[in-house]
Structure formats: C-alpha cells, structure tokens
Amino acid sequence: MNGAGRPRPQSGIDLYAWIFMRVSGVVLLIMVLVHLAIMHIINNIEVINYHFVAQRYATPFWRTYDLVMLWLAFIHGVNGVRVMIDDYVGSRGWRMLSLASLYVLGFIFLALGSLVILTFNPARPF
Amino acid sequence: MGKISKYVTYRGHEGQWSWLLHRITGIGVFLFLIAHILDTAMIGWGPRIYNETMAIYRHPLFRIGEVILAGAVLYHALNGVRIIIIDFWPESNLAQKKLFYAVVVLFAVIFVPAAIYMMAWMVR
Numbered sequence: 001m002n003g004a005g006r007p008r009p010q011s012g013i014d015l016y017a018w019i020f021m022r023v024s025g026v027v028l029l030i031m032v033l034v035h036l037a038i039m040h041i042i043n044n045i046e047v048i049n050y051h052f053v054a055q056r057y058a059t060p061f062w063r064t065y066d067l068v069m070l071w072l073a074f075i076h077g078v079n080g081v082r083v084m085i086d087d088y089v090g091s092r093g094w095r096m097l098s099l100a101s102l103y104v105l106g107f108i109f110l111a112l113g114s115l116v117i118l119t120f121n122p123a124r125p126f
Numbered sequence: 127m128g129k130i131s132k133y134v135t136y137r138g139h140e141g142q143w144s145w146l147l148h149r150i151t152g153i154g155v156f157l158f159l160i161a162h163i164l165d166t167a168m169i170g171w172g173p174r175i176y177n178e179t180m181a182i183y184r185h186p187l188f189r190i191g192e193v194i195l196a197g198a199v200l201y202h203a204l205n206g207v208r209i210i211i212i213d214f215w216p217e218s219n220l221a222q223k224k225l226f227y228a229v230v231v232l233f234a235v236i237f238v239p240a241a242i243y244m245m246a247w248m249v250r
Contacts, residue, residue: 050173077156126172
C-alpha cells in the first residue's frame with residue numbers, strides 16, 4: 001500500500017529528494033510558523049521597516065535562522081515544481097527546457113536571497 | 127471529463143482534494159517566496175527604498191493576501207504532516223479519511239482566530 005505522498009522511490013536522487021521533502025518539511029513547519037507568528041501576528045507590516053530589520057539583523061541569530069529557512073524552503077519549492085514538471089510536461093523537449101529554466105532561475109533567486117541576508121550591513125550610512 | 131481533469135485528478139475523494147490543495151498552496155507559497163526575495167533585496171538600497179517597498183504590503187489588498195498566504199502555509203504544513211504520517215506508518219492509511227478531517231479541523235482551529243486577529247486593522 002502506498003502512502004499519502006508520492007510512492008517512495010527505490011533509490012538514487014529521487015529517493016534523496018523524497019526524503020529531503022519530508023525532513024525539510026518538518027523543519028520548515030516549525031521555522032515558518034515561528035516566522036509567521038513573529039512577523040505577521042506579534043509584529044505586522046505596520047511596524048516592519050528598515051529600522052526593524054536593522055535591529056533584527058544586528059546579531060547573527062536571525063540572520064542564520066533566515067538563511068537556513070530560505071535554503072530549506074527554496075529547495076523544497078524547487079523540488080516541488082520539478083515533480084510537477086515531471087507530472088505535467090509530457091514532451092521531452094519542453095520538459096528539458098522547463099527543468100533547465102527552473103534550475104537557472106532557482107540558482108539566481110537563491111543566490112540573490114542569500115546575498116541579501118549575508119551582506120546586509122545595518123551600520124552602513126545612507 | 128474535460129481536459130483539465132487530467133491535471134487535477136488523482137485518486138478521488140478526500141485524497142484527491144487534499145493532494146490538489148497541497149499542490150496549489152505549494153505553488154502559491156513558492157511564488158510568494160520569490161516575490162519575498164525581491165522585496166527583501168530592496169534593503170540593500172537603504173531605508174527610503176526599503177520602506178517604500180514595505181508600504182506596498184500595507185495596501186488592503188496585500189493585507190488580505192497576507193492572510194490567504196498564512197492560510198496556504200498552514201494548510202500545506204498540516205497536510206504535509208498527514209502525508210508523512212501515512213508514508214512512515216502505512217497502517218495509518220486505514221484512517222486516512224479521519225486524518226484528512228483532522229487536518230481540516232486543526233486548520234480551522236488555528237486559522238480562524240489568527241485570521242480574525244490579522245484582519246483587526248480593518249476595524250481600527
């Protein structure tokens with residue numbers, strides 16, 4: 001009997017991806033709900049501004065937290081789209097093209113996000 | 127059956143709806159994550175640009191979108207736990223309908239008060 005998700009792949013990269021989705025999912029459940037509680041319930045968009053982020057990123061804790069969450073969420077999302085491309089894009093050519101676009105755009109956005117988190121300098125004068 | 131059924135049909139009943147909603151909320155949250163990377167990147171241009179970007183999210187439409195996003199994340203998280211439970215404890219498959227209704231009830235219990243709280247700005 002299969003489970004609720006995709007049947008567990010036998011081996012190789014597909015098996016690792018299957019395991020990654022479940023492990024990252026559990027970690028993300030905690031990290032994202034904490035993120036939502038802090039940024040959207042306890043605080044909200046009325047108080048979030050440059051000063052707020054500068055204070056939050058003054059110590060490495062939230063920077064590290066955000067970086068780990070970004071990587072887990074982003075790779076989880078890219079893999080989810082990969083599975084859907086495999087499911088929905090029938091022709092070999094379109095599948096190759098969409099997968100290539102996914103990986104190139106994915107790399108660019110993950111690099112940009114990481115760069116922003118790592119290089120933000122609250123002390124920089126404007 | 128229309129052509130669309132090819133994309134949205136899985137095993138029928140609760141299993142199919144939970145699966146389809148999992149995909150839709152997953153795509154929605156992932157698209158927002160990309161937008162969120164872009165809005166956060168504005169911080170590199172200093173307080174004025176970043177604060178102007180954040181002001182966009184204060185628009186009532188975005189604040190409603192924020193609540194929908196929170197709901198999408200919550201559903202995806204709870205249904206994800208259901209998937210993991212059934213994947214790793216195959217005997218729980220016998221209770222899969224109950225597990226789906228547990229997701230629905232848990233979702234409602236957490237989401238309704240959170241959504242009301244998040245929309246309190248409307249009456250202030």
